[in-house]
Amino acid sequence: MDPDARGYDDFYRHFDSPLMQQIRREAYGEDIGQHSWVTAEELRADVSLLELSPSSRLLDLGCGPCGPLTFVIGLVGCQGTGADVSRSAIAAGRAHAASLGLAGSIALHQLDLNELLPFASGAFDAVMSLDAVLHLRDRSSTFREVARVLAPGGRFLFTDAGVITGPISNVEAQSRAIHGYTQFVPPGFNERALEVAGFRLQKVEDQTASALKNAAGRLAASLAHRAELVALEGAASFERQRSYLEVVIGLARRGTLSRMMYLAEAEAGARPPR
Ligand SMILES: C[S@@+](CC[C@H](N)C(=O)[O-])C[C@H]1O[C@@H](n2cnc3c(N)ncnc32)[C@H](O)[C@@H]1O
Structure with a gap:
């Protein structure tokens, strides 16, 4: 495991506890089991861009505890594969899928996305990755x-x-990177990396508003449950999360760190050799 990705592993251990579920309901309104900045409303709209059908094979990179992946499988009825470096995420994802009756529609892999993917060429019809690429050391190679x-x-x-x-x-960069290795990129970087990897860019959308909404909701809900959270994870962890959320909110409000969505299509015949 990438030692820098451990920040999530500790967090995911309590992911499905009644307290965390309660906090997510208060924070997001509609809790789909996400641990990212995606909202249910936004994901519903974005999924339509993937043009999935019940026969589609969908891969989710950095799936976390599989909230968004199971949400999409439930909407579309397709088959899903999830990959995440965190052992706790994969365990929580398996339990979550089983609780929704989706165990037969999902395959989960604990793996490091900094390495080559252990899947055959052409194995998927669509790939999604929500708020995970910033943790990769060489996203161009992953693309x-x-x-x-x-x-x-x-x-x-x-x-x-x-x-x-x-x-x-x-100071802001440090607080924003509490989950481990984090790479911030300038505008245009992802667009170029996609093109070089053999993609045709279809759409780019500024979704910073979702990050702001989710972070503000998470902060308010955490503060409302401060005593229980301190008992569960300790005071130091609570304060780290608090300053992280405050920084995310501040950067989003100032428009200095943006959350962008990219949709791209793999060009036929442009598949790079493994
Ligand atoms: C912000 S969370 C998003 C989780 C999920 N996509 C969601 O929307 O709920 C980022 C995820 O990326 C995973 N991750 C970070 N570095 C990784 C790596 N090198 N390989 C695989 N997964 C990684 C983390 O474990 C974490 O679950």
């Missing part, structure tokens, strides 16, 4: 792998909450 595992014409939708669109201090 090439995504192009390889997609069938020609397959679609790739991802969100990146780390696009630098204004001045950020070292």
Whole structure:
């Protein structure tokens, strides 16, 4: 395991506790089991861009405890594969899928996305990745792998909450990176990396508003349950999360760190060699 990705592993251990479920309901209104900035409303709209059908094979990279992946499988009736480096995420994802009666529609893999993907070329019709690429050391190489595992014409939708669109201090960058290795990129970086990997860009959308809404909701709900959270995870962890959420909110309000959504299509015949 990438040692820098452990921040999530600890957090996911309590992910389905009644307290965390309660906090997510208060924070998001509609809790789909996400641990990202995606809202249910936004995901419903974005899924339509992937043009999925019940026969589709969908891969979710950095799936976390599989809230968004099971949500999409439930909406479309397709088959889903999830991959995440966190052991706790995969365990929570399996339990979550089983509780929704979706165990037969999902396959989960604990793996490091900094390595080559263990899937055959053309194995998927669509790939999504919600707020995970900023943790990758070389996203260009991962994009090439995504192009390889997609069938020609397959679609790739991802969100990146780390696009630098204004001045950020070292203190803010440090607080924003509590989950481990985090790479912030300038505007245009993802677009170029997609093109080089063999994708045709279809759409780019600023979804910073979702990050702001979710972070503000999470902060308010956490503060309302402060005593229980401190008892569950300790005071130091509570304060780290609090300053993280405050920084996310501040950066989003100032428009200095943006969350962008990218939709791209794999060009037929442009599959790079493994
Ligand atoms: C912000 S969470 C998003 C989880 C999920 N996509 C969601 O929307 O709920 C980012 C996820 O990326 C995963 N991740 C970070 N680095 C990774 C890596 N090198 N390989 C695989 N997964 C990684 C983390 O474990 C975490 O679950």
